[in-house]
Amino acid sequence: MKSYISYFKLKFITGLSYRAQAIAGIMTQFFFGFVYISVYVAFYESNHSSLPMELDEIVGYLWMSQSLFSLIYLWYKDSEIINMIKTGNIAYELLRPQNLYFMWCSKILGERLSRVTLRFLPVIIIAVLLPKPYNLDISITAFRLLLFIVSMIFSSILMTVLVCLYHVICLFTLDERGVVNIFMVIADILSGLVIPVPFFPKFMQNISNILPFRYISDFPFRLYVGNIDFNEIFISLGMQIIWILILFILGKTLTNKALKRVVVQGG
Amino acid sequence: MNVIEVKNLCKTFKVKEKEKGFIGSIKSLIKPKYKKIEAVKDISFDVEKGQIIAFIGPNGAGKSTTIKMLTGILYNDSGTINVMGINPNKKRKKLAYEIGCVFGQKEQLWTHLTPYDNFKFFGSIYDLENSVIEKKIKEFKEIFELDEFINTPVRNLSLGQRIRCEIVASLIHDPKILFLDEPTIGLDPIVKENIRTLIKRMNKEYKTTIFLTSHDVGDIEKLCKRVIIVNKGEIVLDDSMENLKYHYLNKKIIELKMKEKVNLDDSKGITILKDKGYNLKLEVDTKKTSISDALKLIDANNIIDINISNVPLEDIIKSIYKGEK
Numbered sequence: 001m002k003s004y005i006s007y008f009k010l011k012f013i014t015g016l017s018y019r020a021q022a023i024a025g026i027m028t029q030f031f032f033g034f035v036y037i038s039v040y041v042a043f044y045e046s047n048h049s050s051l052p053m054e055l056d057e058i059v060g061y062l063w064m065s066q067s068l069f070s071l072i073y074l075w076y077k078d079s080e081i082i083n084m085i086k087t088g089n090i091a092y093e094l095l096r097p098q099n100l101y102f103m104w105c106s107k108i109l110g111e112r113l114s115r116v117t118l119r120f121l122p123v124i125i126i127a128v129l130l131p132k133p134y135n136l137d138i139s140i141t142a143f144r145l146l147l148f149i150v151s152m153i154f155s156s157i158l159m160t161v162l163v164c165l166y167h168v169i170c171l172f173t174l175d176e177r178g179v180v181n182i183f184m185v186i187a188d189i190l191s192g193l194v195i196p197v198p199f200f201p202k203f204m205q206n207i208s209n210i211l212p213f214r215y216i217s218d219f220p221f222r223l224y225v226g227n228i229d230f231n232e233i234f235i236s237l238g239m240q241i242i243w244i245l246i247l248f249i250l251g252k253t254l255t256n257k258a259l260k261r262v263v264v265q266g267g
Numbered sequence: 268m269n270v271i272e273v274k275n276l277c278k279t280f281k282v283k284e285k286e287k288g289f290i291g292s293i294k295s296l297i298k299p300k301y302k303k304i305e306a307v308k309d310i311s312f313d314v315e316k317g318q319i320i321a322f323i324g325p326n327g328a329g330k331s332t333t334i335k336m337l338t339g340i341l342y343n344d345s346g347t348i349n350v351m352g353i354n355p356n357k358k359r360k361k362l363a364y365e366i367g368c369v370f371g372q373k374e375q376l377w378t379h380l381t382p383y384d385n386f387k388f389f390g391s392i393y394d395l396e397n398s399v400i401e402k403k404i405k406e407f408k409e410i411f412e413l414d415e416f417i418n419t420p421v422r423n424l425s426l427g428q429r430i431r432c433e434i435v436a437s438l439i440h441d442p443k444i445l446f447l448d449e450p451t452i453g454l455d456p457i458v459k460e461n462i463r464t465l466i467k468r469m470n471k472e473y474k475t476t477i478f479l480t481s482h483d484v485g486d487i488e489k490l491c492k493r494v495i496i497v498n499k500g501e502i503v504l505d506d507s508m509e510n511l512k513y514h515y516l517n518k519k520i521i522e523l524k525m526k527e528k529v530n531l532d533d534s535k536g537i538t539i540l541k542d543k544g545y546n547l548k549l550e551v552d553t554k555k556t557s558i559s560d561a562l563k564l565i566d567a568n569n570i571i572d573i574n575i576s577n578v579p580l581e582d583i584i585k586s587i588y589k590g591e592k
Contacts, residue, residue, distance in 0.1 A: 006391040014379065092375040094340045096392055097363035260342050 007103055008110035015114025022118035025070060029123050033066035037134055052198035053227050055133055060225040061196055063136040065217055067123035068152075070115035072159055072217045074191055075184035078108055081167050082176050094259070101255040104167055109160045144226065147233060151220040154240040159216050161247040162187075168251050171258035192218030198227065212243035270444055270476050271314035271337065276346035278307040278332055306332040308500040309346070316443075319470055319477040321491035321508075325588050329500040330480045334446050337478070338368055351443055364393060367442035369434050371449035378422040382413060382432040385421065386439055393440035400439065407435045411465055427458035431465070438469070444476045445469070451483050463489050484581045496587055504587055515583045517554050523547040523565065524572040537561055550578075 037059055044055045053061070065072070081104060084090045093100060127136035140148070166180050173180070188194065190204075191213035197205060208214040219236045222228045228236075284302040285295045307329040314320055324330050335341040337348060339355030339362050348355055351365045376385045383404065390400030408414055411431045416424055421432065430450060437445065447466070451459045467490060470477055481487060487494065487508075494511055496504040504511070520540070528544045531537075536555030541548035551561045558575070 003392040003394055006388060010377070010388055014377075017379070087373070089373045089375070091335065091340050091370060091373060092368070094359070095338055095363055095366075095368050097360045097394075098392065099360065 003098055004102055004106040007098075007106040011107045011110030012114040012117075015111050016118065019118075022115070025115070025119050026122045029066040029069050029119060030126055033062055033123070033127065034134070036062050036066075041133060053196065053225075056137055057222075057225040057227045058196065059133060059135070060137055061221045061227070063124070063127040064221045064224055065193060067120050067127070068116060068217075069193075070119050071112050071156060072191075073193060074159070074162065074187045074213065074216070075181075076108075076112065076163055077176055078104075078111060078163075078167060081107065082170060085167075085170050085174060100259065101164065101168070101252050105160050105164050108163050108167075109156065112159070112163075113156070140224065144223070147237075148220060148224045151223050151233075151237060151240065154237065154244065155216045155220050158212060158240055158244050158247070161244055161251055162212060162216070165247055165251045165254070168254045168258060171255070187213045190214060191216055192221075196222075198222070209239075212239075212247065215240045215243060268316045269313045270316045270351055271312075271478070272347075272349040273313070273333075273337070274311045274347045276307055276310045276333070276336065276348060277305070277344045278329075278336060278341065279344055280304045280306055305500050307336070307343075310497070310500070310502055311346075312495055312502065312505055314476060314478065316476055317470070317474045318493060319466075319479065319491050321487040321494045322478060322480045322497065323482070323487060323494065323584065324497035328497045330497060331448060333497070334368075334448055334478070334480065338362070338366060338446055364440060365442060366444045366446060367437035367440070368446040369430075369437050369448065369450050371430065371447075371452040374429075374433070376421045376429065376432060376436060379420055381418045381420055382424075382435070383417045385432065385436055389436045389439045395440060403439055403441075407438065410468065411435055427454055427461075430454065430458075430462065434462070434465070438475075441473070442475065444478060447477065447479045447481075449481050449483075450479070451481065451486055459483070459485065466490060484579075484584065487584075488580050496584070498588055498590070503590070511583065512577070512580070515578055517552065518578050519551045519553060519558060520576050520578060521547075521549045521551060521558075521561065522572075522574040522576070523549070523570060526569050526571055529565070529569065531564065534564075537564075 040055065040058050040062070044051070044058075084093060093103070096103065124136065124138075127134075128138055129135070166176070166183070169180060170176050190208040190211055192208070197208055197214055197218040200208065208218070215236060219228075219240070223233055223236075280303070281301045282304050283295065284300045285291050310329075310333060322330055322333065332341065336343045337350055337355060339359035342356050350362060353362045353365065355362050376382070377388070380388070386404050386407075387400055390397075390403065395403075404417075408417060411434070413428075413431065413435065416428050421429060424432065434447075434450065450466075451462055454462065463486060466477060466479075469475055477490070479486065479490060491508055493507050494504065495502060506514075523546070525545050525547065529547070531539060531542070531547065531549070533539055534556075536552040538550045538552075539547070540550055549561070551558060
């Protein structure tokens with residue numbers, strides 16, 4: 001266990017050293033948040049029919065998704081792992097007294113948490129200070145905050161096993177493009193990061209309710225803004241756990257399979 | 268005591284085969300064809316504790332594949348492997364504590380960290396206590412003369428410095444066997460010599476068994492007591508370095524510089540390798556003709572310079588690769 005924490009720490013510290021990247025990230029996230037919200041504000045002002053989310057709910061949802069973006073977006077690739085597969089340096093990875101799957105999970109989680117650590121607070125602070133209706137409302141009951149934190153912890157684990165699965169698939173394809181990219185585009189839409197899931201047509205909502213992607217971003221954010229029934233919260237927490245288990249077992253089994261037929265690139 | 272035991276080891280790779288040109292690409296997209304390549308076929312050998320053994324062969328002979336199977340990176344198709352009493356396929360993680368590995372063509376260090384931080388990291392993934400890691404680093408810092416650059420990020424190091432650090436990173440957990448896959452590739456002669464001395468010292472001080480592959484004859488000649496030569500996936504020779512040399516040493520090379528032109532022809536046991544009139548190069552097979560008989564053929568008064576030498580190891584190995592006896 002201690003050794004896996006070493007991988008996590010190493011990646012976390014490495015991530016923290018990229019300051020310029022973090023500043024660029026904060027600016028991008030802030031810009032996107034602002035643009036998205038402007039669009040929704042205009043939309044809500046001109047449209048008076050009943051909509052699935054209140055304006056302050058959608059604003060909170062968008063600020064949360066922007067501030068936690070670097071933790072929860074799904075088309076993430078760990079370039080170090082991908083390069084290792086392509087150049088054959090993975091040979092060294094297999095010489096370590098660790099399980100490859102858990103090692104990669106620690107690395108992925110470490111890097112993503114370090115990214116979000118640098119970006120989360122600045123975006124939140126700016127969002128809170130903005131004038132109405134653009135601002136983020138941080139008045140939330142302690143109980144809901146607790147549930148939100150729990151759901152975010154599950155969401156981080158779910159993200160890790162999902163992203164790790166892409167990387168395991170790369171062990172077979174030896175390249176990250178192709179199948180994986182198609183998968184990522186679909187995942188991105190269904191996760192609610194482009195348009196929040198409540199705005200989807202009914203059949204697409206049903207699809208995204210079954211698949212894991214929505215439980216990484218859409219569910220915790222709706223829980224935060226209160227756009228979700230009490231029952232649904234617990235069903236969704238259950239779904240998070242079920243998908244963590246499924247993706248974990250799938251990833252672990254595929255890793256073992258891959259290692260049996262691994263071909264180390266380049267001599 | 269044997270630290271490595273290998274019996275009837277085999278490994279076959281499936282490689283995609285593509286017909287030439289555009290149409291070939293489309294064909295292989297629809298129905299890929301595979302070709303089987305036998306990288307390693309039926310290899311058996313044992314290695315004793317504390318030995319330095321050279322495992323050599325031409326490119327594509329199956330050396331690296333064998334190393335990768337011994338270290339648990341690749342799975343073997345058939346045969347048995349036993350390294351430190353462990354089957355690498357089944358207990359890869361357990362084996363990792365016992366072995367170290369340096370691939371001269373690959374990198375394991377984190378380039379943005381200093382060697383010191385790297386060593387600390389590698390120590391921690393082998394579950395070593397902090398005090399033990401510090402002690403080890405101090406020890407290796409002296410042996411490998413890392414003082415100058417131990418706090419410089421790895422990406423700013425020269426190749427020679429980096430390879431030294433790569434070796435130390437592989438030794439931090441006190442492995443019983445060290446696998447070196449072309450450790451001196453791309454290094455200048457002085458650094459090469461330096462690394463050889465270090466490897467020798469390591470072997471003496473820690474009784475580490477060393478399993479080396481290299482294309483550098485110097486590495487093999489200066490380090491190894493035993494040589495295994497593989498070609499096309501099979502062992503063609505497994506012998507001590509002394510035997511190998513002795514076997515081929517009954518051939519001598521005589522180089523002559525003469526005052527006047529001489530005419531010499533191939534005769535029993537003597538082969539003319541080069542004849543430029545004044546300069547001659549002969550190979551004498553001492554099993555058939557003694558050196559003194561060979562020299563009698565030459566007019567001693569006519570000689571300006573004479574040089575008698577052994578066949579260089581490089582030529583010996585070359586002829587073994589080609590399958591000559």
